[in-house]
Amino acid sequence: MALFHFNPAPFPQEPPLCRLCERPSKRFITLRSNRKGNAGRPYYKCQPCGEFLCFADHRGNNPDNPPCYCGVSSKRQLAGRETGVPRGVHYVCRLGVCTFYQPHIGGSGKQVTVDDDDLVHCMIKLRIL
Template identity: 50%
Template structure:
């Protein structure tokens, strides 16, 4: 089913800032390490900075502005969340959801439409939105 978007109806977004320091891991409370995704990353995340807990081997957050709309739902930390879309290798590919923008808590909230139904975005559209920094595509192997 084709999607039609009126570009003139899109509102200007104020982006919230990413973490300024690597966050503490919400699982083990250790300071995470700031890393950069490989240039060979095929999921639209090449060269992006991110934080990972090396002790838990847990990805925490991308350390950039992509998906950081200040009007996103508030996470458990009291800050606006990060909007992202699950990648092809996830159980529900293209699922819009929100996570902690600062990587400090385990906040997760599915994106819902006006009828309360989960928003699923076509993967081709997902890649286009990712390139425009509107969302980020969370199916990647970071190392």
């Protein structure tokens, strides 16, 4: 029996309109040198205003994630690295069309954080983050 088995919610197949300037976004691929765990990931970004909209992959797209303002399930992500600060787990709009953001709160009542790089890589491989 698989530990984590679900059919991931879909990511946007077409470039979403920018939530700030309402112009079409463009698909890009993160550089292989990206050290935040996102190397080679496709994403959508608005070129005119520079707004990052969303990653265009299944990572973190669990249909049981909290719904965003659009009414669809959100995407679970991990905050980028900052020296000496644990990386916070949070949810954002998986379609890149609304400003939804919600920290993942654990049993302690605080935001769940991950500061072990090996654990982060395992969670990425499992598409949890």
